[in-house]
Amino acid sequence: MPDVPRDARAGAETAAAVCFGLSTLAAIALAVVYWRGGNTQAEGGLLAVVTGGIGVGIIVWAKEAMPQDEVTEERPSVASSEEEVEAFAADFEAGKEELGRRRLLFGLAASAFAAFGAALLFPIRSLGPRPGKGLKTTPYANAPIRVVTEEGKPVTPSDLSVDGVITVWPEGYVDAPDAPTLLIHYREDQDFRPRPGRDDWTVDDIVAYSKLCTHVGCPVGLYQASSGLLLCPCHQSTFAALDGAQPIFGPAARALPQLPLGLNDHGELIARGDFSGPVGPGFWDRDR
Amino acid sequence: MSVAAKAPLTRRVARWLDKRLGAADFARSALNKVFPDQWSFMLGELALYCFLILIVTGVYLTFFFHPSPTQVIYQGSYAPMRGVRVSEAYQSALDISFDVRAGLVMRQIHHWAALLFNAAIVVHLARVFFTGAFRRPREINWMIGVTLLILAVFNGFAGYSLLDDQLSGTGLRIAYSIALSIPVVGTWITSLLFGGEFPGADIIQRLYVIHILLLPALITVLLSAHLFLVVRHKHTQFAGPGREEFNVVGERMWPTYASKALGLFFLTAAVVCFLGGLVQINPIWVFGPFNPAEVSAASQPDWYMGWLDGALRIMPGWEIRAFGFEIPNPFFPGVLLATVTFVLLYLWPFLEARVTRDFAEHHIADRPRQRPVRTALGAATLSFYSVLFFGAASDVIASQFGLSVNAVLWTFRIAVFVLPPIVATFTYRLCKELCERDGVPIDSPVRFRDIGPRLLRRRESVV
Numbered sequence: 001m002p003d004v005p006r007d008a009r010a011g012a013e014t015a016a017a018v019c020f021g022l023s024t025l026a027a028i029a030l031a032v033v034y035w036r037g038g039n040t041q042a043e044g045g046l047l048a049v050v051t052g053g054i055g056v057g058i059i060v061w062a063k064e065a066m067p068q069d070e071v072t073e074e075r076p077s078v079a080s081s082e083e084e085v086e087a088f089a090a091d092f093e094a095g096k097e098e099l100g101r102r103r104l105l106f107g108l109a110a111s112a113f114a115a116f117g118a119a120l121l122f123p124i125r126s127l128g129p130r131p132g133k134g135l136k137t138t139p140y141a142n143a144p145i146r147v148v149t150e151e152g153k154p155v156t157p158s159d160l161s162v163d164g165v166i167t168v169w170p171e172g173y174v175d176a177p178d179a180p181t182l183l184i185h186y187r188e189d190q191d192f193r194p195r196p197g198r199d200d201w202t203v204d205d206i207v208a209y210s211k212l213c214t215h216v217g218c219p220v221g222l223y224q225a226s227s228g229l230l231l232c233p234c235h236q237s238t239f240a241a242l243d244g245a246q247p248i249f250g251p252a253a254r255a256l257p258q259l260p261l262g263l264n265d266h267g268e269l270i271a272r273g274d275f276s277g278p279v280g281p282g283f284w285d286r287d288r
Numbered sequence: 289m290s291v292a293a294k295a296p297l298t299r300r301v302a303r304w305l306d307k308r309l310g311a312a313d314f315a316r317s318a319l320n321k322v323f324p325d326q327w328s329f330m331l332g333e334l335a336l337y338c339f340l341i342l343i344v345t346g347v348y349l350t351f352f353f354h355p356s357p358t359q360v361i362y363q364g365s366y367a368p369m370r371g372v373r374v375s376e377a378y379q380s381a382l383d384i385s386f387d388v389r390a391g392l393v394m395r396q397i398h399h400w401a402a403l404l405f406n407a408a409i410v411v412h413l414a415r416v417f418f419t420g421a422f423r424r425p426r427e428i429n430w431m432i433g434v435t436l437l438i439l440a441v442f443n444g445f446a447g448y449s450l451l452d453d454q455l456s457g458t459g460l461r462i463a464y465s466i467a468l469s470i471p472v473v474g475t476w477i478t479s480l481l482f483g484g485e486f487p488g489a490d491i492i493q494r495l496y497v498i499h500i501l502l503l504p505a506l507i508t509v510l511l512s513a514h515l516f517l518v519v520r521h522k523h524t525q526f527a528g529p530g531r532e533e534f535n536v537v538g539e540r541m542w543p544t545y546a547s548k549a550l551g552l553f554f555l556t557a558a559v560v561c562f563l564g565g566l567v568q569i570n571p572i573w574v575f576g577p578f579n580p581a582e583v584s585a586a587s588q589p590d591w592y593m594g595w596l597d598g599a600l601r602i603m604p605g606w607e608i609r610a611f612g613f614e615i616p617n618p619f620f621p622g623v624l625l626a627t628v629t630f631v632l633l634y635l636w637p638f639l640e641a642r643v644t645r646d647f648a649e650h651h652i653a654d655r656p657r658q659r660p661v662r663t664a665l666g667a668a669t670l671s672f673y674s675v676l677f678f679g680a681a682s683d684v685i686a687s688q689f690g691l692s693v694n695a696v697l698w699t700f701r702i703a704v705f706v707l708p709p710i711v712a713t714f715t716y717r718l719c720k721e722l723c724e725r726d727g728v729p730i731d732s733p734v735r736f737r738d739i740g741p742r743l744l745r746r747r748e749s750v751v
Contacts, residue, residue, distance in 0.1 A: 038389040044565005048558045055554030062547035073322040078425040128483045131475035180581035216465035235601045253607040281465035282616030
């Protein structure tokens with residue numbers, strides 16, 4: 001074994017000893033800190049000193065004062081010899097032949113296993129309901145229904161300043177995750193172009209769209225009033241609020257569904273029906 | 289106690305154990321097992337140590353965390369949040385952070401260790417890739433490693449999604465939408481996983497079981513298999529004096545190598561403890577409880593999900609519609625890209641062997657420069673995923689540098705296709721020049737243009 005020079009060895013051992021000592025002190029300090037009520041920074045810092053002291057100490061010790069001899073070990077090929085593989089295959093086939101002789105029995109056992117496996121899959125069905133119409137409808141299907149703020153207050157057109165945006169829900173469903181709706185009050189001089197058949201879906205220059213991005217369902221939270229653009233902060237899909245909320249940039253491929261707005265006898269905003277289409281992210285049979 | 293009195297004790301214990309286990313021979317060969325010592329061979333160890341730290345801190349956290357969506361009014365000691373309606377999950381995460389002594393440091397060490405765990409796996413994978421350490425007989429271990437990466441990514445995501453804060457709720461919603469986009473089965477998968485439509489009543493409870501039981505158990509089993517195979521094959525080594533294909537040259541495990549490994553464990557712990565104590569991570573009290581109607585700008589996932597989020601952003605607004613059916617947009621970056629990524633990773637050892645016609649056993653690690661085509665393809669792949677990764681920060685980049693979001697996004701859309709070939713060409717040239725400078729031969733004379741035909745043609749038909 002090539003010996004480590006004496007001086008280097010002694011120096012390393014001293015350094016390692018200092019590290020271990022430091023680590024012990026830090027561990028005591030850690031206990032005190034915890035005892036005194038704890039402090040995240042001190043705890044983390046002291047833990048780092050405790051573990052770091054041990055780590056550096058051991059490594060210095062190992063590198064400078066432990067045997068560094070390089071040894072060579074044989075590395076036989078991983079594969080077994082041809083005879084061994086042959087012997088295994090022969091033994092296995094002997095057993096297989098035994099099974100093969102009772103063909104019918106083997107087949108029946110196999111089908112019992114398969115049936116058992118299939119039967120085991122059934123309880124998975126209990127994990128959730130059949131995905132049905134729920135994805136395609138929202139509580140607005142109970143229209144006519146008032147739209148209300150998060151606090152449950154009805155909204156009148158005068159509650160929205162020009163260029164203003166608020167988020168509303170169908171009354172009684174402010175917790176419904178598929179129902180958040182944006183009310184946007186565009187300016188009279190902006191070139192609002194209603195989609196065909198939706199001429200009467202706005203009230204006093206207020207238009208309502210689903211707030212859920214048609215990309216992956218993030219709330220489309222940013223409205224740039226000057227350009228009439230809605231921006232999703234998650235993946236930067238951009239929708240033209242003045243043009244049926246058509247996507248004009250980013251990954252979204254569909255317009256935000258629009259909500260037909262109306263007024264009730266008290267001058268409060270109501271939804272006159274459900275959204276123009278399923279809200280939020282797409283799925284394979286959305287249009288069926 | 290004298291030294292003479294100590295030695296018999298070791299022997300007494302050894303005898304006692306051996307009479308019951310008969311393991312003396314095995315244990316001795318374990319002590320004398322030879323490990324080649326090279327810094328890049330320690331990257332996998334780092335991942336292992338992070339996993340140990342994750343288990344210790346994770347078990348501690350489970351004692352305090354309540355995976356429940358039940359809404360309660362927060363009354364804990366974090367004043368700004370008092371009186372706010374939050375879920376029990378979120379509340380208990382706040383309690384861990386503010387009311388459980390040493391809770392926050394444990395939580396932050398856990399989170400940092402998870403980030404480092406994934407990072408160590410990725411860097412380890414890159415090391416194995418660039419040194420060709422996936423070739424026969426290590427293909428199965430490579431596939432186990434890829435599986436471990438997938439499990440680690442999923443478990444990281446499941447972990448930070450438990451807290452039911454605004455950021456993780458948004459992430460969960462995106463994951464839901466990606467799963468929903470899978471043709472035919474997407475609606476079923478999401479309904480069964482979430483227990484209904486998003487957000488679903490059961491998801492936190494289920495993610496919790498997945499996060500603390502299912503995935504850690506799977507990781508433990510596969511990690512054991514991974515390590516067993518490392519021992520079985522013995523570690524690869526770089527070429528050098530006396531180092532050949534069928535030997536292994538290095539230090540004995542006992543005592544030097546074992547000490548160094550133990551030391552590395554403690555150094556890993558020191559790094560994550562330092563970060564966990566002094567560098568804030570995932571401050572859920574800043575994000576607030578999850579509200580499905582709100583989202584803040586600059587919502588970035590944990591780093592190892594960045595490439596997927598970037599892919600979601602960079603993808604143009606296309607989707608496929610026919611006969612009333614559709615393949616929604618997120619399917620392509622979210623499902624297809626991820627599938628292709630991991631299938632290619634799984635298949636790489638076999639694809640490479642097919643192209644190089646090299647099916648032999650290899651234990652000498654390649655120097656990346658001597659394998660210019662593989663190195664170039666690897667570097668190009670890394671650049672592709674790096675562009676995606678930075679693409680996930682497109683909004684932050686735009687706002688930090690006062691640029692238009694659209695311009696930044698278009699830059700990424702172009703870069704993701706333009707950069708990889710440039711990186712490949714540059715790396716290829718660099719490798720060749722390094723080989724010339726060192727006077728070493730290029731090991732595999734495969735050229736880029738050979739790849740296609742060799743992939744398609746069977747081995748026999750090549751002269």
